[in-house]
Amino acid sequence: MQENLIQQVETLLREKPQLRPVEMADELKVTEWAVVSALPGELVHLIEGNLAEAILQDVAHWGAVTTIVERDGSIFEFKGSLPEGKPGFGYYNLMGEAGQLHGHLKLDAITHIALLSKPLRGKEAHAIVFYNRAGACVFKIYLGRDPQGVIYAHQLQAFNRLKGLGYAR
DSSP: OOHHHHHHHHHHHHHOTTOOHHHHHHHHTSOHHHHHHHSOTTTEEEEEGGGHHHHHHHHTTSOEEEEEEEETTEEEEEEEEOOOEEEETTEEEEEOOTTSOEEEEOGGGEEEEEEEEOOBTTBOOEEEEEEETTSOEEEEEEOOBOTTSOBOHHHHHHHHHHGGGOBOO
């Protein structure tokens, strides 16, 4: 890890705490993964990408979450339970019922996963973020909230358990 990048990220966190990692990456002219890897340990736990399927299988039992795909400034969100998936034809296939998320995830393209705990728009936020080998975010799963906007306690506990899968930087 470049010491200079760590210092730059620390400075941005201090001066512009509202920035999301993708915005920090744009400002620093590096990949989002490089920024996330340079965040302080209290904000992020890093996990190898080969655990993506196991994590997704676990999250399928958490209840309503927010799944986000962001491309070129456009943001697609799905709020609801992540359906269980199964491998087939080189993909991890999400086979939700009507009204649930459907998709085909190329999990062998996931090289890193971050458990990110960084406030978003002034509110506590926790996300599982999946990155490809180029350092770009493929998709994110944010913990769900009750009608009062409070993160579900059982999801926060499950998220914290996933931290045991992380590795030291």
